[in-house]
Amino acid sequence: ADGFRTLDEIKEDGTINIGVFSDKNPFGYVDENGDYQGYDVYFANRLGEDLGVDINFVSTEAANRIEYLQTGKVDVILANFTVTPERAEEVDFALPYMNVALGVISPDSNVIDSLDNWNPDDQMIVISGTTAETYLTQNYPDIPLQKYDSYATAKNALENGNGVAWANDNTEVIAFAKQNEGYTVGIPSLGSADTIAPAVTKGNDTLLDWINEEIQTLGEENFFHADYEATLLDTYGADYEDELVVEGGVTSADAEADSEAESETVADETEAESETAAETEAVAETESETAA
Amino acid sequence: MNWEFIMKYLPLYEKAAVLTVRIGLMGVVIAIIVGLICAAIQYYKVPVLKHIVGIYIELSRNTPLLVQLFFIYYGLPKVGIRTQADVCGVIGLAFLGGSYMAEAFRSGLEAIEPIQAESAMSLGMNRYQMMRYVILPQAMSISVPAFMANVIFLLKETSVFSAISLMDLMFTAKDLIGLYYKTTESLFLLVVFYLIILLPISILGSILERRLRYAGFGA
């Protein structure tokens, strides 16, 4: 095949390779016993179970994810992968299973709540290959970025004061603020409201279709709510549950517009934004100049 | 191969190359100073200090630069010692390179037969004159091959700076792969730039080495 394995080939082999983060608590990380844990991993485990194969977790970095799919090093990426049009040209996204936007976190001592009038001496921490990096590079080319290639190093850099703030998925920065004292999410929502979805190698339709069906089926048992309660509740509390979770591949916007689940997931996002924003205060109104 | 992409991001690589060379050379220069001091301490067998130097050399030579950098950049701030990424890079390179340079200089000094010092002394030279006119000029030229090898080694090692967010060549390539998914082009530029930086030094090194080995003094 063209650098990927079809559904049948995976089943035959008995093992599926799933790329996840290993240092992004609480979405994908490794506990002290060496076991993978987190929201993404919970889902991945279920995929393996329903496929009837063993799972081989592959630890990825943000910047590697596309590369891993394109060179067939993994079958699926379940590493908090935000859906963007640029990425959709390189890989195939399945139905979404989480909502996300960008957020900026900074220490209480110097809260950054706007990106305008940026002090050129200050550096913004980002992780290489994330939507935050792409967004800031395109929309705020004058902000000096300090780039790291893993979550662990980026978080360390924030703690150590190597940059004034850290821009990333808001889910991630909110979690960080909740887990660590002394940090504030000064800008809770930046750019477009996006979704997070599994991705497969471009053209791997058999696997893509199966995952889409699976997500829809799982919606019937409210699987992702259960996932949230098992992995994210400790961090976010109950308040964020409806806001973050996308059940059955249907975003709230989709539900309202009653649109088709099989359609290109990216297409409908802009319509979704007002809806999402209205529902919460934490994920605030998104700016209108979205990347899409 | 997408030449448009290559031309577009060429300037980015140029900037990164400048940073690689700048930090690399700063590291090398400090490493030379550290190396000279350590070699002198070992050569003169300064009590206490020589043991400290010995421990430093073993620690530095038997651990990877990346781990040294991680410890300095991410670990030390936890006990209140903070450094900027570029400073950290230079420190790391100097910490690593210092021991390599020390070994190069020391073996240069030790390669000189004691009879050289003795004949200098029996000609009435004092310690300073002996060092200045007899020992150092010889030790330096004996150290040249090892020294050049170390310079190349240290410049190569700068490739790990990307891990502490320094925008060096390696970092730029990684970043462009992550941003635009143009793996082939990014890696092509990376190889080309490293060749541009390292090839001349390597050639210079082998010329110097050949001169010293086959011709010696008076070539």
Added chain:
Amino acid sequence: MPDLGLEVLLKGKNMMRLIGGLGIALKISLISVVVSIPLGILLGALMTWKNPITKAILRLYLEFIRIMPQMVLLFLVYFGSTRAFGWDLSGETASIIVFILWGTAEMSDLVRGALSSIPKHQYESSEALGLSKVQTYLYIIIPQTLRRLIPLSINLITRMIKTTSLILMIGVVEVLKVAQQIIEANRMASPNAAFGIYLAVFLLYFLACWPISMLAKYLEKRWK
């Protein structure tokens, strides 16, 4: 005294995981060295061939490998070659390939050096005793070359172990990556763990490499 990561280190299987990560580094270096030695000997011998084309190709290969940073080689093989040839390469396999390529280049140079350091009169006195060419190599030259080679190849192992720290960059979960995972999993409980964990990694590498380089030094002195 704030917690600097010692507790975290002792929690669960954390220590064992770090050591396991080091085990992977050791495994990769050992496999690479074991393969590199015969390949290097072969290449070192090929280098003495008169054929100018073989020579030019080998030189090009050796120079390229020795000039490129190992990290670049890792990226070239792991990402570049999978793109170019469409094969599926795990990070571990890619590292072994790179280390073998690199180790072979280094080894062939060591072999060349060791062979040329055997004085000519060793060949001659062996021949004068009536030993055939094969016997001369078998009983006189190879044993002496190996003696010079063994400490140097042991040294190569430590250099490889140190270089394995880079393979986290191509997604192999080794010591540093395990360290990051531990720090991350315990960010809440022990925010300063980075110090202790990275220090532990530093010491682990030292403990792995130091005895080996001591052994190399000892053998070198003994067999001088």
Added chain:
Amino acid sequence: MAEELLKIEHLTKKFEDNMILDDVSLTVHRGEVIVVVGPSGCGKSTMLRCINALEPIQGGTIEIDGQQISQKSKNLTELRQKVGMVFQSYELFPHLTVLNNILLAPTKVQKREKEEVKKEAMELLDRVGLKEKADSFPRQLSGGQKQRVAIVRALCMHPEILLFDEVTAALDPEMVREVLDVMLQLAQQGKTMVIVTHEMQFARAIADRVIFLEGGKIVEDADPDTFFDHPQTERAKQFLNVFTFENVKHKTAEEN
């Protein structure tokens, strides 16, 4: 006259275009001791190396025991076994013990019984005073001891003829003596030898014939008394002069 053991005829040897040995002819009979002397670079070492086919030759023939030897000889290793050679520099194999240095060639080349060779080796070592060094490594020996082992190693192959190339040049006087004494012993036992040396007193004492080589040519070939007391050529006289000194001290004493 005893049988002809070594017969060199019209030997020429060049390095590139330099004529190193120029039409050299020499016959050595069984039991004879030949000493070759001459200034540095005159070709003494080269001559010995040609006899052992360590160098290719450009003209002439070399016969050992009636068989021609050259680098192309089919039975080269067999012929070489008839010639024992000891070099100037300590050419023992550093990775083998003294005993294994000696045993290597007899057991591997001549395929002799290890025990038998060992017995012989120990006897020979005993005779040169090195029995207790059998299990030492070469680096644990002094220069003189190494050379005596090298001689034993050559002897143990039962060669027909022994070649010695300045075997004492790198030694202290007392060590020189140890080694020369062994060679004197061998001469007394009637071994056939060709010896290159700069020790003139020793040469005189041991030689049946002295060959004076200069510029790649044999300039004199005489019995030792004739050569040392009445050298025939001007060159030989000059050469021998190097080894004699005229007193200078009386002059200085007068000046005082």
Added chain:
Amino acid sequence: MAEELLKIEHLTKKFEDNMILDDVSLTVHRGEVIVVVGPSGCGKSTMLRCINALEPIQGGTIEIDGQQISQKSKNLTELRQKVGMVFQSYELFPHLTVLNNILLAPTKVQKREKEEVKKEAMELLDRVGLKEKADSFPRQLSGGQKQRVAIVRALCMHPEILLFDEVTAALDPEMVREVLDVMLQLAQQGKTMVIVTHEMQFARAIADRVIFLEGGKIVEDADPDTFFDHPQTERAKQFLNVFTFENVKHKTAEEN
């Protein structure tokens, strides 16, 4: 009798617990040539090195020109300039040309005019036959040439006394002769010298007095004729025996 230039009294020297020089006393007068002989390891080199304060001493005194010299002497570098020393191995500075090897100490240590020293150096080089080698580097010279340069280098410092430690031990016979001839010249010019050598004929020719050292003690101290023809001690007789050979060839000749 000429003035006392070097006066060693009750010198003792140990390496750790080994007594190397044991109560050695020796007086050298201006213009005298002393040759020191003795078996290897008897302490000859060590004695010379003590005279130049290259080794710390454990007892006794060494006086040069009336001034005591030791490693603690305040004016050590000045005293060392009165002593010229030439070693066995090539101790020329390999990174300097022959001329610069010679000029270094006179210009840097004695701060003399470069031109004046250069003129003198060229004259001396001429006298040892090496004028045209002035701009060569040491590695371009033969062993004998190197040693002659080393002698010139020492001479150019105008030392009161010259020490030679087996300066020909590593040389070929003809080179040995070149160097010894230079030393004979110096003796004729009345230079004060202490010479360690294994060349017995040369020793006899050049010495005013021969010192026989054994086990760190001076065993004999006599004029050369007495020492070589009628050694007083058993040890000296044994030592001299090393240099004489009895003919063996007649025996072999008979056997033939």
